[in-house]
Every structure is written in C-alpha cells, then in structure tokens.
Amino acid sequence: MWREVLQKRVNQIGFHQQYKAIKKIGVGKFTSVYLSEKIENQQLYAVKAFPKKRIYKQEENGKVFFIKKILIYYFKQKELLINEIELLRNLDHQNILHLYEVFVTDNSLYMVLELLQGGSLYQQIKSKHKYQNEEIKYMIRGLLEGVAHMHSKNIMHRDLKPENIMFRCKNQLDLVIGDLGLGTKQNIDKYLYVRCGTPGFVAPEVINITDFNIKYDVACDIFSLGVIFHILFSFLIFLYLLQQLQLIIQRLTGKSPFPGKNYEDILNQNREANIIYQGKEYLKLSLYGFQKKLINLQISIFFQIKKAYDLLKKMLEVNPKLRITAKKALQHEYFNDKQNPSVHEIQIFDQDSPRHSPQILVTKGQNMVIDAQGLFKVRTNEKYKETFYSPSIGKDRKKLQYTKSLQLEDNNEEIYDAYCQKKSNVIMKNLKNIDF
Incomplete structure (x- = not known):
C-alpha cells in the first residue's frame, strides 16, 4: 500500500544520507516533527516522521490501552498522513504549507516540509494579541488566497481553525495553512470522512449531515474561515472600546472641580464653590470638548466595521448555496481601499x-x-x-x-x-x- 500510493515523486531511500536531525520540535500520538538540516546546503526544514511499525502496547495514567484500540487509531493516522501527502502534492501556494520531498525507509516515512517559525494563530489569539484592522485585513486576504487556490484544485480542507494556521516567521503576518489530514477532493465518490472537523468551526452542512450519501462542497471552508475572521474581528471591536475608555480616562483624570473656560469663569466658580457631584451634570462638565474626539473615533471605526461586517455575514451564511466564494470574497469592498478612507487616513481630532x-x-x-x-x-x-x-x-x-x-x-x-x-x-x- 505504501509504495502504491507514494510511488509518484518519492525518494525511496537515502533520507539519513541527505538530512540531519537537529532537535525534536513537535510530537503527536504516532508522529514526531524534527528540525532538520539538509546536508547539501545547510537549509533548515521541518521533517515529520511516521513509523511503519510500532509496538502497540502503551501506558497512560497507569492503565494499559487495549492493543486493538491503538491499532485502529494507528491505521487511521496512517490513512490521514497518506491523504495529506496526496493533497499537498497538488498544491503550490505561498499561503499553504509546502511539501518538498517524501522518503520511505524500512522503518519510517519522512515528510520534508517547509519550516514555519512564527507559531500558530491559536497561540496569538490565546495570548490576547490585538490586531489592527489593516493587519486583520492582510491576514484574512492571505488565508482567502490560499483557500481559493485549494478550491481551484477541487480540494476541501475541512478543518480550518487557528491551530492549523501558522505564521511563517515571527513578527510578520504571513499565514500558512497546514494539516490537510482531513482534506479531500470534492469530486470523489466517497469522502475519507463525511462528518469531520473541530466543533465551533464546522460548517452547518457538515456538522448536521445525517445522510452520508449526500455531498457538500468547498463552501464549508468559507464558513470555517468566517469563524476565524469573527474571532479576529471581535478583537478589533475590543480595541475600539479600549480606545474610547482611554479617551474618557484622559479627559476625567486630573481635572479641577472648577472647569472654567477662562480666568474669569474659574474665579467666579471658585468664589461660589458650587461643585456638582451628580452623575450626568458632572460628566457633562468633565467631558467638555471630549465629544469631538469621541465622534471622530466613532467615524473611523465605522469605516472599518461596516465593510468587515458585510463580508463576515456573507462568509457565515448558513445556506452554502448562498455563501460567498473565496474568489468573490477577495473582490469584496473590504479589501478595496480606493473608495473610502482607511483607518490610517482618519485621524483623531486634536482639540488643542x-x-x-x-x-x-x-x-x-x-x-x-x-x-x-x-x-x-x-x-x-x-x-x-x-x-x-x-x-x-x-x-x-x-x-x-x-x-x-x-x-x-x-x-x-x-x-x-x-x-x-x-x-x-x-x-x-x-x-x-x-x-x-
């Protein structure tokens, strides 16, 4: 089975003569990922190693797993790995993980992959990293371009989520889609798995399917990508609210109870000592001149939100037949800066x-x-x-x-x-x- 499936463009021998493992950088149930150097040119790669043979007796939490259960899981992982190799060979795009070579030895299968050093999108989201609108736009555009390339090859990813999206380098925004183990060709007779994916990111037509003879299409990836867009978009809303709060704090802190406009006003207020403590009236005095800042901030965020919100609704459309395609999404006005000013063109009014x-x-x-x-x-x-x-x-x-x-x-x-x-x-x- 191995040679039959992998015979196309596979180096059957010589892995250890061409590559040197430096250190282990990842581990799964049956796979390990190594930072490896190509001896010929000292180029660094990520090499995924999968054993062809395995001792199926393992222990976890003091309990011995049944050999049968481990065997079933092992062969599922083996099937997913072969599926991923087949799909990656059909793809060549800067926003999709690149597969360079595949080696098969007597004991293992080795996938030589592009080395991604920026960490996962999931890690950035978990750390509450707040992206600006232009940064979100750049990332979503890159993901849509990668997905559009997959869809042009009739390939569905089916498990798009932040954990499967990596940054190519640290402190850069170039995203790379990886882990195509659950991917499949759209036009085949039988999917490897019909209902699959990660809850919270799965399209309705996939997670709700009951008749496994019914086919769905590449639109399922757009929904998953829409969920990712929603997560990033929510940080933009939070940033907006935070900016508003900062403006309010700046306006309310260090203010005198006699907020006169000029010397005479301050003098008269001081003489009368009429300090207003009640909520609305006090805020009205304290926020004198603040509204211009707040209004302009409302306007700037409006231009960001309006277009993003429209694209988001079209990507999260429940009906897959009405859902926007990756190609049309890239043509959406959210990515078009020619008609309306971007956030960088709208500045906060300086009241001074x-x-x-x-x-x-x-x-x-x-x-x-x-x-x-x-x-x-x-x-x-x-x-x-x-x-x-x-x-x-x-x-x-x-x-x-x-x-x-x-x-x-x-x-x-x-x-x-x-x-x-x-x-x-x-x-x-x-x-x-x-x-x-």
Whole structure:
C-alpha cells in the first residue's frame, strides 16, 4: 500500500544520507516533527516522521490501552498522513504549507516540509494579541488566497481553525495553512470522512449531515474561515472600546472641580464653590470638548466595521448555496481601499489645535477631503460644499446633500461649535442604528 500510493515523486531511500536531525520540535500520538538540516546546503526544514511499525502496547495514567484500540487509531493516522501527502502534492501556494520531498525507509516515512517559525494563530489569539484592522485585513486576504487556490484544485480542507494556521516567521503576518489530514477532493465518490472537523468551526452542512450519501462542497471552508475572521474581528471591536475608555480616562483624570473656560469663569466658580457631584451634570462638565474626539473615533471605526461586517455575514451564511466564494470574497469592498478612507487616513481630532485649521485629509483617487469630524466635503478654497453620507448598511444607505457653506475664521467659534455639534448628533444617531 505504501509504495502504491507514494510511488509518484518519492525518494525511496537515502533520507539519513541527505538530512540531519537537529532537535525534536513537535510530537503527536504516532508522529514526531524534527528540525532538520539538509546536508547539501545547510537549509533548515521541518521533517515529520511516521513509523511503519510500532509496538502497540502503551501506558497512560497507569492503565494499559487495549492493543486493538491503538491499532485502529494507528491505521487511521496512517490513512490521514497518506491523504495529506496526496493533497499537498497538488498544491503550490505561498499561503499553504509546502511539501518538498517524501522518503520511505524500512522503518519510517519522512515528510520534508517547509519550516514555519512564527507559531500558530491559536497561540496569538490565546495570548490576547490585538490586531489592527489593516493587519486583520492582510491576514484574512492571505488565508482567502490560499483557500481559493485549494478550491481551484477541487480540494476541501475541512478543518480550518487557528491551530492549523501558522505564521511563517515571527513578527510578520504571513499565514500558512497546514494539516490537510482531513482534506479531500470534492469530486470523489466517497469522502475519507463525511462528518469531520473541530466543533465551533464546522460548517452547518457538515456538522448536521445525517445522510452520508449526500455531498457538500468547498463552501464549508468559507464558513470555517468566517469563524476565524469573527474571532479576529471581535478583537478589533475590543480595541475600539479600549480606545474610547482611554479617551474618557484622559479627559476625567486630573481635572479641577472648577472647569472654567477662562480666568474669569474659574474665579467666579471658585468664589461660589458650587461643585456638582451628580452623575450626568458632572460628566457633562468633565467631558467638555471630549465629544469631538469621541465622534471622530466613532467615524473611523465605522469605516472599518461596516465593510468587515458585510463580508463576515456573507462568509457565515448558513445556506452554502448562498455563501460567498473565496474568489468573490477577495473582490469584496473590504479589501478595496480606493473608495473610502482607511483607518490610517482618519485621524483623531486634536482639540488643542486651532479651530481655523482643522485636520484635512485627501482621499485616494477622489477630489474629496475629510475634516476633523470625519465628514465628506468638496473643497472650494476656504469654504466647503458638503456631501454627507448617512452611515447605514445595505440598500437603505441614503445620501444627504447640504449646500451650506462655512467660513472657518477665529471670530465665529460659536457658530463652528454649533455646526459640529449638529453634525455629531446626526452621526451618533445613525451609528447607534447599526445592528451587529
């Protein structure tokens, strides 16, 4: 069976003459992974070793396992390993683990694999590493490209999860999909396993299957990848809330009970000693000028969330026939930065900056600018003809136009404040209507 399945492009002998094991870097029930060096060029690889013969008597927690049970498990692992070799030979993509060579000796089978040194995505998630939106976008795009390549070869992974996704190098975001043991060709008569995968990541059509004669397709991988996207996306929401909290802390700490705007105000408040302790009124005084920061943060996160949320819904679609494909997902507006500004193009308003010189940012490829409050505007010298887009999702997205001009001069700060307050209220109202 071994030679029949592995005869294509397999070096039958000579492993120990070509490779030198340096140290063991991983171990499974029946497999071991070694950091190995190719003697010819000192290149490092990960070598997975699987014994062809084994003593089937093992002990765990003082209890002897039944030989029959271990034999069954051994042959299942052997079957998965052969399946993985067959699939990896059909794949060649930077986001999929690369198989270089396979050796078969009298005692073992050796898979020479790409060495991945960045650890697993699971380890990063477990350590509560918080990724920025652009980092998440880069990682999800890479995974989708790898999955799209698999699907173009009619191969389903069927066990996409953070544990099976590795970083190629430390401190980099290049992800590599590995462990194709449960993978299978989509168009074969009988799957190796029909209902398989890891609970929490399995597509509904796979985990709920009862008739094992019914086939599913590559769409199951998109659902699993959607779950991974959801996990990373939730960290983005957390980061957003953390930023809000930091702004509130900055505004509330070290503040006087007499928050006057000028010397006369402070003097009068001090004389009256009228300190307000009640919640809302106290916060209103303490948060003076804070709303501009908060509003602009709401706007910046809105652009991130809106597109990501739409893609997420399409990837986690319960009906596999309606679920987005990997190819179409890569064409989604979430990965398109040309129309709306990215998070890096939207800066938090600095309340200490002059009122007459708000931060103006030019969007890519458009004759548009964004002011400190995050509103789209067409720039005309020192005045603005404003076009404001209501932040709602889907077909209900409405375009509201204003032709009101505003001269930003030092002598009309009250008008400017009232104008910004009015727009901020509209934005806040619309943001609250987004259903997540």
